[in-house]
Amino acid sequence: MTDAGGRPITALEAGSSLEVGALHLRPNTTYEFRLGVGQDAVTSRAAAVGFARSTSDREGNIPPFVLWYQSGVVGCSLRKERTAESPFTFRSFDEAERALAGRTLTVSVHAVERDPTGRISPMKLATGEPESIIRFPVAPRRNPAVFASNADGCLLNSQLTGEDALYVTGRNFGRGDVLEIAVVPNQRSWTVGDAIVDVTGERAQPAPKRVVVPDSGQFTVKVWDRAAQQRGTYDIIAHRVAGEKDLRVVAARDIISYLRETGFVFYLRYPVGGPTMDIAGRPLGGSPYFEFADSFADTGDPVWGAVDPTYVPAGHPGGSYAAYYVVNHKSVAQWAASNALSDVSGGIEIHPVKAGCVNGTDVIIWNAPMPVGQYDVVVDFGSVPAATAAAYATDAQYNDSVDFLDGADQIGFIVASDPYALGSQPIGQDSYSSDDFFATLGSRANVDLRAVVRYPATAAGTGTPVAPGAHPIFIIEHGNHTSCNTAGFDGNSSYDAVHTGCPSRKQNHLGYMGLLDRLASHGIIAVSIDAYDLTGFVPQLIAERSDLILKHLELWSHMNATATFTTYPDFFSGRFAGHVDMTRISVSGHSRGGEASVGAYMRNLARAVPFSINSVSSIAPVDGQSYVLPGVPYFVILPAADGDVCGLNGQRIYDRAGTALPTPDATTKSGIDVYGASHNFFNTIWAADGDDGAAGRDDYIPAADQQRLGEAFVAAFVRIQLNNEAVYEDMLRGKLRFPSFAGRKIYPIRHETQHSKLESGSGALAVGSGTASVASVSSPSVHQTQAIRVGWTASGAVTYTVPAGQRDASSFEVLSFRVAQTNAASNPASGDQDFMIELVGGGHTKATFASRFGAIPRPYHHISNCTPPNQNVMTTIRVPLHSFIMNNSGVTLDNIDTLRFTFSNPSQGEIYVDDIEFSR
């Protein structure tokens, strides 16, 4: 049991949320957690005060999740008649404290029957006897708490936007405490040091409210005027002010409402206004109010459902109320075979589904924790048309003549686990080493063949058998660093030339073990190779480093099939024979190794029989060879505070990739620019040797956190390419977020093979108006591409008349562009830069704002020795084209004639823009 901050507890303070997790359960097993009040474990789900189901990981662990919100306090939304039905549901904290005083809570954990067919309704699967029972007391509330409320101090969890002012109530604070109450955008978790950015002022500007706590220790204060409210989900922070120089960051003694829980919701309601459509998604803070989505994280990422009025046929026979069902995904044939609905989300939501605006229909249809899997969403209009929730009666069937379905021919949505999480496969461990194996390798002589290996095994441990089947292979090569732990070797040219005699080699290749483990646990043979002879005070040696990767592939080919590459030994005596899928290979590297992975791909193309390398990735690569990758998926990590490759040269590899193809840029490439990340921290061995990033840099990330996010992103990319786990594409697009990188400033960079480009940096089609100016610039900042620089000093616009051959955008999914703030002083000193995007088609115009879909990065101040010191990396913002047809806008996606960026708020600024495209 933990509190909302993740700390273990032995008693629940009345009014607090109860989070539970588990250790050492059976691995990969679904469990039901039941909460009862009293000494006895509740015998049925119906008798439970709260229940949830979650699946254990490969270690048998389940991370903490919320089992009981706010000790049953639901506040003013509680109808009196419900009190009798739910005796442990309360209107106020005082009521909860009185009712729970002296009571014992009991949590029981029950294994849920497995259903390999997937045909049994999950809630009908039998549960076993409790495997674990925990009892603990309820303690009186002593610690402070804050929550959203009405003027009377009655708790609110949600409120209609603009209906009434929002108040915040605090309890149990110390007399005379000086607090600053901030309403901030909801985030997954809060840790000391997080920035506090209040949004309650005009146009979401900070306007926190100061409170001096009275003698009672309680207060209720108005924090958000009706007129300034914006739709969205929020958390509330009571920040203890530390003098005038207070930094407005979260401190240890601050109190936060909705820590890891769903935040307070400001919603909108509008008057009621082909059977398959998008339904699952996430709400947005403003127009278009909803973004449909196909992928969700299994924690902290609730699935919302909504019905876009554009989808509702005229004369639709259903009522205005319907139920949202979340069901296991079924193919078209499976739906045809059975249209029975069996909700897996813990209950259906009966809700308005016909409104003038999509946000009149949206509701959370599944809260975390959610089991990893594939799901469809059905809007079931029931047995009779319902005009109210009370009139609704489900028929528990999908009827394609009236009901709506997000699924069937495409998966409705996928729930994925954090790619940092270990998979279910036991991890085998081994290594191989042969000194001076290669008499020559390019310019070098006597080069070693050495690597460490993690692989999917039948049992965890060293040398255990390989798991049945053929497994794809991933090879990573480290970059340059010290090669010898003993002083007097590196930097001595007689050693540097030959690398002999070092009594203690630096184990640079052991710096990625976490990544190898993660991949192996998901069925991938993961190999980190030692480029010892190519490391230290040596030149770049990119060709040799590239060839070393290919040499290791030759070895693995041999260990898979001994008839190939017979000059190699089989270090493992046939253990991997037939277990390596040499048709699925991904290469990667860090720094010089990061350019070598690109080089390996390029030099492989020149081989008589090339290896089947299907993807390439680089962490903070150098770029001395100016390789131009062809159409191969590429992923690059740019550490914004890189103190070694401080020019973020990987951006140039990204920019050039695909440019030489017959159809330029017809390639998929991705990247992330990680603010605060350094060069060395991605390698655990290097991290121990010091921080190359400047001391005192912005957005500092501790080494362990940086390793975690790096492993998560590389693992996600590799699993996409080698395991076809396409759900993680949305993570690389910046649309899917996981705990392993929560709270970090990570700007996605993405380009899709299928696209239709309107702007490649020439500015040829761009027409500025008002005060907006457009200029084409070559290779701005760290880039190696053309871009346009757009500046404005008051209202202005840049308009594109879409060429006739590109006006049908109906086969694309998004309007995509790269953008960054320049170093101009006209950009906002605080707050975000933004502009409006308008699409015109069929005589109709629909607009939204760039900031709804991604932040426009401000320059990262590189305070080491780098030139230029302020670096501008263009991030990719992807605006779903559906945004422009939402709510019956009338815009015709098959005939878009005009695209316009309008600049008015902020009233001035300057940005780089490139690659404006309709894109998949």
Next chain:
Amino acid sequence: MWMTSNSRGSRRAGLVLACLFAAGCPGPQVSAVAPDSPAPATPAGPRPGTVDSSAYAGTLEITSVRVRRPTPELERLAGPDFVKTAQEPLAIEVQTQKPLPTDARNTSAILLWNGERFTDTWSVRPNRLVAFLPDRSKIKDVNSVAAAWIGNEEASRSRTPLTFRAADIGK
């Protein structure tokens, strides 16, 4: 003040419970840390020391250049394959104005010979840069020589390039 019926832990839990009773079990205790307070910042421990980057700052100035047949020391750097295949092996040696960095990094100093980047330039401490030519084909009568940090050539290129005359080879 908890117990569990989990069979693997039940005996230990019982012992814990017994100890609590023996000590006079207190009533429910609230945590000293408010349940709604934020998680502590990631325990990063002491920040690792920052590596000194000053040697990589600014432009890379050079003071002298010479071109000659490689000595045995230089041949080892060039490698056996070069020695075996080069028709007329030559080493370009440049002295830098400041000492070269003392740590091995991924960025490195490179020579720019008539503007061409020699990415496999060796850094020989304390202040020598060495690159190799297999023959004279890239040597003009008058040659421009500069140095820079790879990946940041534009900002770090020597402000005052040196001139090398073909007639000075071997001197």
